Amino acid sequence: MTYAFKGLEGLCRLLILAAFLILSGSVLLQVFARTFLTTAPVWTEELTRFCLIYIGALGAGLALRSGDMVNVDLLCESLPGRGPWILRLVSALLTAVFGIALLSAAWNYTAIGIRQTAPSLGWRMDFIHASILILFVTLTLWALMRVFEMLTGRHDGRPIPTSEDV
Template identity: 50%
Template sequence: MTFTIRILRAFLRAGTGIAFAVLIGAVTIQVVGRSFVGSSPVWTEELTRFALLYLAGFGTGLALLSGDLVNVDLVSEGMPGAWPWRLRLLSAALVLGFCALLIGAAWRFTAIGAMQTSPAMAVPMNYVHGSVLLLLAMLALAALARLIAMLTGASDGRPENLLGETK
């Protein structure tokens, strides 16, 4: 299981890094164009939006795997016994359930995009809409990995690097 999580984590990190590099490149072209040339290419606006969507698509699953996704644990972690573990398990199960419910709609949304193109870049919009499908799929995979790791005892579902903790 840990090997699978490592592969998934490496894939998500690579996707996040590539999306962030594209975002940095597009914004740099915009800034240089506006500052020194007087205008920037129109396609940089679209590319920036698309890169942000893919950044969220890859980064959300990565954040869930590492425990860096927003978590409200003030109440749950103060509960006695195994209750914090149970609530973390329930949370992962609910995330997986919601993702499973939404993946079908995201698939249809992505398929509709094949009939449209972006105005400036002329990219089929299914590639852009696919970022929503990617987000849900990666979040579902991360939640499933967390569930399996917790049920097998490989993890307790807590964030990997809590502030103030030393290893």
């Protein structure tokens, strides 16, 4: 199971990189066109917005995994005994429960986009609305992974530092 999550993590990171590169290219094109040309393409603003949405959706689960989400460590870690561990477990469980509860609504939201198109790009909006579905799926998976690791004793639920943090 760990290999599957490492693969998911790698895929999310790769897709975030792709979205960021597309976003950067779109912004550079917009700046260049506004500076040196008589008109700038209007679709660059929409593409930039879509890239930002996907970066957030793909990054939420990774942020939960690495501990980059907002934490209330001051309260949590000041509790005695197993209190901090229990709070981290309950927090991960609640995140998973809310993620699962919102999956149906995210699916419906995505399905609505089939009948809509983006104004300047002309893309079907279900591809854009799918970002919300991706957000809840990845967030739920990472929360369940944290719960599993905590219950099996593989991890204490504290944020996992990345190589840059060490």
